[in-house]
Structures are given as structure tokens and as C-alpha cells.
Amino acid sequence: SVNRLPEAASLLRSYLAREKAALLFGSEKFGLSNEHLSRCRWILKIPTDPACPSMNLGQAVALCCYELARTQRAAAARPRRRAPADQLERIAVKLAAALDASGYIQPRARRSHLLKIRRLVERLELSPQDAQVLEGMLRQIGWKLETAS
DSSP: OEEEHHHHHHHHHHHHTTSOOOOOOOBTTTBOOHHHHHTOSOEEEOOOOTTSOOOOHHHHHHHHHHHHHHHHHHHHHSOOOOOOHHHHHHHHHHHHHHHHHTTOSOGGGHHHHHHHHHHHHHHTOOOHHHHHHHHHHHHHHHHHHHHHO
8 A cells, every 4th residue: 555654654663563664765766666566565655845746765765764753752752551450460360370271380480480470461561452352362261271171
């Protein structure tokens, strides 16, 4: 799909939170080949004034980098709602129970594993919705492990 620069920067910023990505620029003389374009997930259009419809490669790179930095600052300024502590604790307990039932946790190491799991779950910075989904998954895994034994 073709995106204009401001929207593409936000899209790329959210994508970079999950995976690696790259901006691909073609040469000033020929642009990108069809082969290169076929490998791109998104195509970016930089709006220009009709009186001056093109820009050089350096200008295009500078604009893209500026827009990415701008959207990063805007995203950092918006605090993200996080799952409440009691929900994170339930997730940690359910994950520990599933790992225990699967034989992953040795009985003598239960306590230290629970501490590590709590820290891991906290570092995930889950939203309430993501925490609800993960808790449901762990509930299902726990149920399946209980009925299998």
C-alpha cells in the first residue's frame, strides 16, 4: 500500500516495536526497480509542492529521518496504559503453574523461578487487553495440562 510520509512514519514506528525494518531508497537517477519494490511491505510518498515536484535523495532521507524522530518523541510523550499489578501477578502465577506442571521447574527452584517470572512479566509492560489475552491463554494451557495428567 502507498502511504504518505506522516502516516508511514507512525506505521513504521509501531512496526519497529515488534520487528526489524529498513527504509529503502533508490538512486536519484532511476529510483527503485520493480524487483526492489516487490519486496517492500509499504511504499512511501513524500508530498511535494506541484511547483517543485521532486527532491534529491539527501532531502528525502532527511525528511524521513526527521519524521521518524518526530513520531518517536510523540509516542514517548503519550503514556501507555498498563495492566494492573494484580492481573500481572495472576499471569505470573499461572505461568509458573504451567511450567511446574510441564516439568520445567524443579521443585527446589520454584521460589526463584517465580521471582524471575514476575520480573519477566513486569518487563513486558502489557496493556490490560494484552494481559487479558495472555491470562486466558495460560488458563487454557493450565486446564489442558491438568486434564492430561
